[in-house]
Amino acid sequence: MQLTPGISESSHKADVETATDLCLLAGKIMLQSGAETYRVEDTMTRIATSLGMPLSHSYVTPTGIIFQADSGASSKLIRIAERTTDLQKVTAVNSISRKLTGGAIQAAEAKQELLRIDAAAHAFPVWVLIAAASIASACFTIMFQGGWRDFLPSLISGGLGYSAVIYFQRLVRVKFFAELFAAFLVGLISTLLVRAGIGVALDKIIIGSVMPLVPGLLITNAVRDLMAGHLVSGLSRGAEAFLTAFAIGTGIAALYLFF
């Protein structure tokens, strides 16, 4: 007589645990992949509701997530150290949450899938990324009213700048200095190319080449978060964007000391 409620209570507790872990994992992947704050919270709430916890609460900031599945359950915290933009992962987590709410898969399956997504590497090899960055740089130079003679120099310096930021980030682990060095390199190469007679408008070449580094998307996401009422997230994303812009500006300015 007394045994039954005890068993069901402990199994309920286990359910809450799995649900919390699942939600936090999904939230972590999305936040690390550059999803907006409201989307992360929305997805976590949806997953929790589909697992029978409609009264969950989540608090998402760019550096951490606090999640409570039920009013009686203990809340859990996850620390987020690094953030990139990886839309493939956002899409994948989104589709899993949809399948889960639709009842197409169960919690255990969803967890397997999420772990697989979390471990997945970037879908494109590094050389494709560098090629894409250099082509984007060259195209941006044209879009900013640069001439076609500036196409080749920004192709070169944009590609090298992006490779430099990847390389330096592995080397120093501090994003600010990686971006500073990369921006300095972009400025140096562009100046040398213009001095050598390849390319005309130095400003357009530099602006085009730093475009893969500048935090344009971060600024816009920051304002979006602010407008959606996520004040803490918005301000911290804005601070991150400001730091990156500052690093790039300083890197280019350091160049003017030499030339």
Add this chain to the structure above:
Amino acid sequence: MVTVAQLVVSFIASSAFTILFNAPKRSLLQCGLAGMLSWVIYLLLQPRFGPVLASLCATAIVGLISLIFARFYKMPVIIFSVAGIIPLVPGGLAYDAMRKFVENDYNAAVQLAAEAFLISGAIAMGLILSEVLNQVFRTGR
């Protein structure tokens, strides 16, 4: 000034950027299309209304198109809207502002920074506007 060259480079730049953001491979074409559209709208409106209003209109329209793409291709809206705003984000302005700051030209720097902030505000507003319009249409029907 809209030329064929501008169309082509904005298309390529947006697609290349979505590769950097690791968008799903089957969405690259649509992403390039979204970026090209926003750049064309911006170029057409910018001489008459200025960069801020032109950015607002361009993002609002691209936001609506992204919502349609998202429903049609069953992918999250963020993929297409990010691609659509890539040509518009004031990265160049932010860089210019920062450069003026470190060159001690504070007047020009604050001016540029304010413009960059206003443009990113307009882009965010445009995206939210498209979402609101979408909700109004859906509930209004």
